[in-house]
Structures are given as C-alpha cells and as structure tokens.
Amino acid sequence: MAAGEAVQVRPTRRSRRALASGATLVSILLLLFGLPWWTLTIAARWPAPVVAAGTAVFAVALVALPALMYLGHGRRRSDAAARAGDALLGLVWILFVWALLGNVARLALTAAGVADPTRSRAVAVGVAVVSAVLAAWGYAEAMRVPRVRRVDVTVDRLGAGLDGVRVVLLTDTHYGPIDRARWSARTIEVVNVLDADIVCHTGDIADGTVDQRRAQAAPLGTVRARLLRAYVTGNHEYYGEAQGWVDHMRTLGWEPLHNRHHVVERDGARLVVAGVDDVTAGSSGLAGHRADHGAALAGTDPGLPVLLLAHQPKQIGDAVAAGVDLQLSGHTHGGQMWPFHYLVRLDQPVVQGLSRHGRTQLYTSRGTGFWGPPFRIFAPSEITLLTLRAGQRRPDLLRQE
Template sequence: MSTGETMRAAPPRRSGRPLVFGLTIIAVLALLFGVPWWTLVGADARWPALVVIAGTILFAGALVAFPALMYMGHGRRHRDWAARAGDTILGVIWVMFAWAVLGNVLRLALAVAGVADPGRSRIVAAATAAVSLLLVLWGYAEAMRVPRIKRVDVTIPRLGAGLDGVRVVLLTDTHYGPINRARWSAGVVAAVNDLDADIVCHTGDIADGTVAERREQAAPLGDVRARLARTYVTGNHEYFGEAEGWLDHMRELGWEPLHNRHIVVERGGSRLVVAGVDDATAASSGRPGHHADHAAALADADPGLPVLLLAHQPKQIGAAVEHGVDLQISGHTHGGQIWPFHFLVRLDQPVVHGLSRHGGRTQLYTSRGTGFWGPPLRVFAPSEITVLTLRSA
C-alpha cells in the first residue's frame, strides 16, 4: 500500500435482529387478527356488503389501535385506560383466534359431509362467534370473582410431628393493576382469614405499577391473619416497576419480605425453615443486590430442618433441588389463564400447575394464581387460593 493511500475502518455491521423482531410481531398480529376476520367475515359466506365492510373496519381498527394502546398502557406513560382497552382487545382476539382455528376444522368436517358454501362458511362463522362470546363473558366472570379455595395435602418426610397438619395458604400473582380491584382484594383477604392459616405466603407479581399507584388495592393485605408468619417474595413484574418499594411496603403491612433470606417457625417443639429467593429475572433487572441466591437464603439454617421455599417461577426448582429444599411453592404460570395458552407456557416452565416431584426430596406446588395479568379473562384456568396442609411421614 502506498503512503498516499488512506486506510478506512470497515463500517460496523448492523444487526438484523430489530428487523426480524419487527417482522415477527407483524406476522403474529396479522395471524391473530386475520384468522378471525377471515373466519367470520372474509370466507365464502357471501354476507351483505354492509356486513363485510363493517366487520372489516372493526377488525382493522382493532389491529391498528392495539399496539398503540399496549404501548401507552404498559410502556413508560403507564396510562391505565389504555392498558384496560389494550388488554381487553388482546383477550378477546386470543379467544376468537383459538376458536376460529377450531372453527376451520369444523369447516373441513362440513365439507366432507357435503355441506356447500355459503351455508358451510355461515355455520362456521356463527359457531365461532357464539362460542367466543360465551367464553369471553364466562372468562370475565371467572377472572373477577374471588378465587375458589383449593386444598392440597403435601407429605414432607422430614417434617416434625409438632408441625403435622400446619396450614400454609398461598397467594400469588394478584397483579393489582389498571382495573381497580380494591373490593376484590378485600374479598380475597376475607376468604384467607376464614381459613385459619398458620402461614400465609405471597409468591410475587403483587402488582403492575408502583406502590403509589396500587396502594389502595394492596391495602387489605395488611389485614391478613396467620398464626406463625406472613411471607412475601418478588415476582418478575416487581422488576418492571419498583421491587424495593414493594418489599418495603409489604414490610410496612406487617409481612416478612424474604429477600434471599429465611425465618424459622416453630410449633409443638418442631421447627420449619421458611425461605425465599428473588425472582429468576432479578439479576437482569440491573437493581443492585437483586438476584436469586439460594445459598444466601439458606445461610446458617439448620441442615436437619425441613425447608419451605418461596420462589416465583416453577423453573427455579433446579436450584431448590440442589439445595435440598423439601417443598417449593410458586406461581407465575396462571395455569395458562386463557386456553390454549398453557401449551406455550409449558415451553418455558417445567410445570403449569399442581403438585409435582423433582429429585429424591424436593416437591413443587405451582398455583394457577390468585388474580390475572392483562386480559380480564380466565378460560379453563380458574384462579385459586391454595391451602397446603403439610403432613409428616
């Protein structure tokens, strides 16, 4: 190279990830809104032109409004009215999408049976619309009701006789949020207090928003009664807002925040370690001192005592097994919340709901959740207040 030539640095390579992500979102939204539109409006049902135009405008308007509403509602602006509208659209269109897919299976069956269009498409459209409407109305009622009580016996071989029959009440995923559910919260607390609990646990996702925004809805938690302890750990949604603020507020309400720490409860001469770890997403939140640390949570605990561990996500069970935990209690999955979303949840979590065993000692109970996130719907995934009765061998 001659001295007169200049060397130029190669331009930085641009990542194609934002483009791929954007195209993926567009494709998902096109399917989510497009399949119901085609099933109800666009197929060969030969509806009057006015019906086709009105239906197309409705779906197109919802498709355009949805991203903006979600951004305003769940982004930095945090507009509750936008969140309510966007979440409702999401829930309704998901139900319609799922049943439109099944409706098109019905279309094939009708075709095999010799039913021709436009009758075939009209039957499919009517069935899809009717089932979707019924499930949306029923799902809303299920989401807004005080959860049913679910009772589960869990045998813990290392549990001392004095703690046999101890009642642990599990709340999780209350998600106090854009819809003011202060009365619902009071109803949940009343139901918990009727259970005469020894220990009450909240395994995170307490709210979507700050303490200042959700204080009224969380206030009834201060009235929860428990003989031995009231304990709380953070969920992933705390790290979208102010995790430290919720830890402090729960302490003010009289709860024990188990921020990678434990307490020991005793009854009848027998003792139980009740430990808690931060959510699995805490480490990536950028908040100093927040990460799931099982070693710190169990530091100085008597290794001969049984351990009840609060951890928000079921997939934290691997570390619980490594540290000899007897029972982990979790939430996060909502049981899928709106069928058939549980199939997608199962791709990320080892369990969707219920009691399961992991390794030689450790058991995991995963709750469907006490509240709901986003869409105010629960379809084939009922909420629960769980009573875990611990039994010695």
C-alpha cells in the same frame, strides 16, 4: 481501519434486529386478526355491506391494539389505555383460537356434505357465539373471588409438632389498571377464614408502583397468620419498583424473604421457611437483587425441613440442589386463557398443581389474580390451602441429612 469498520457494523446489526422484531410483531398481528376476519366475513360470503362493516371493525382493532398497548404499558402508563388494550388482546386471542378450531370443523362439515355458503356461515356463527360466551364467562372468572383449592402435602422430614400446619398461598395478584380494591378485600376475607399458620405471597403483587397500587394492596395488611406472613418478589416487581414493594410489604407486617429465611416452631418441631428473589432479578440492574439459594439457607440446620418460596417453577432445579423439601411457586397462571398453557409449558417445567422432582416437591399455583387480558378460560384462579403432613422419616432421607 478495523476499529472504524467495527463501529459501522454494530448499528447495522441493531437495525437488522429491530427490523426482524418489527416484522415478527406485524406477522403475529396479521395472523391474530387475519384468521378471524377471514372466517367471520370473507369465507362466510355475507352480503357486501356486512363484509365491509366487519372488515372495518377488524382494521380499526388491528391498528388500535399496538397503539393502546404502547400507551398503556410503555412510558406513559395510561391505565385507561392499558384496560382497553388488554381487553382487546384477550378478545382477539379468543376469536383466533376458535376461528382456528372452526376451520377444523369446516372440514368435518365438508365431509358430511354440507355445501357453501351454509357451511361457512355455520362456522362463522358458531365461532362468534362460542367466542362471545367464553369471553363473558372468562371475564366473570377473572373478576370473581378465587375459589379455595385444598391440597395435602406429605413432607417426610416434618416433625410431629408441625403435622397439620396450614399454609395459605397467594400469588400473582397483579393489582393493575383495573381497580380491584374491593376484590382484594374480599379475597383477604376468605384467606382469614382459613385460619392459617403461615401465609405466603410468591410475587407479582402488582403492575405499577406502590403509589399507583397502594389502595389495592392495602388489604394485605389485614392478613392473619399464627406463625408467619412471608413474601418474595416476582418478575413483574422488576418491571417497576421491586425494592419499593419489598419495603412496602414490610410496613404491612409481612416478612420479605429477600434471599433470607425464617424458622417457625410449634410443639418442639421446627420448619425453615426460606425465600429467593425471582430468577429475573439478577438482570434487573437493581443492586443486591438476584436469586441466591445459598444466602437464603445460610446458617440453617441441615436436619430441618425446608419450605422455599420462589416465584417461578423453573427455579426448582436450584431448590433440588439445595435440598429443599417443598417449593411454592406461581407465575404460570395455569395458562390463564386456554390453550395458552401449551406455550407456558415450553418455558416452565410445570403449569399447575403438585409435582415431585426427586426428593423435592413443587406446588405451582394457577394464581390468585390475572395479568393483562381480564379473562380466565379453563384456568381458574385459586387461593391455595396446603396442609403439611408429617411423613415417615425414611432411611434414604436420613442418609441425605
């Protein structure tokens, strides 16, 4: 009897979870589309034909978005559907944000004595114009070759022979439904001009398999570095073909630091360059994949400085425990589309830039490419050139060694 009852309960709980998830999704969609629809049509009191046309556009978009996302990112993996769905998602996010701000502005106009319908129509026009301008600018920002962001980082344990070593960081290239093979080639041209000693890619190379994105990733094989080209997996590799990308990067001449390390040397000074799998690897079900700092640093000289590649900034806690000097990460995209960075900050300790966590420093890139919506708004992409500087070997560091 008890066993029978247990069998009855599990499907019910699964059904309730599915219903809750479905209700949450529907609520989010209604909010995302509903606020812009109300702001741009109903509240503005346009003539009936304008309201009807606007309502029809929003209704079609509301139905189309989940369908396109399912076709583009579900089992069928239609690149055409993914392109349309991602663009629509980005556009409705922009409209939602500025409709929200527009309705705040409505309060100011009310206080200033501006009456309706002038007030609401001014808000509607303002929201539409600002959204259109930001969408055009954000698309251009997403598709452009990233700017070079130059950062000097003092590493206290770095030997004099490696003072000034140049490390280029690429991350979150996200080769995907939009064919960016030319963008990839032009980005690598910029990288090669930087005359790097070490070039790193901290994951999320692509959305899709190696066969799907081979042409877009091909320019990575032409990257030049004097000492090392190193790569670690990101979470998006585990949505598709993580081991395939690890193997492919090796064929392109990169060193996959799959919970491993490599020691580089110049003028008698040495630096441990280590890498760990993404934090999601352990739950991926892929044999041998999980973040393992112990394995990555096994056999290293404890007196040597350590540069760690780890896709997500939240992996910094394990890096601190392992005595890492500098961790390089990506994942956040700097928020990608303002003000999404506030939500990113709920999940990650840092959104972008250089930060210190005890003795360990963390550099978080805003990403080289983009994911999903082809827009970057107030979160520009970057190719990062980090110049490592030898610092004073302070007594407290010597005691820790």
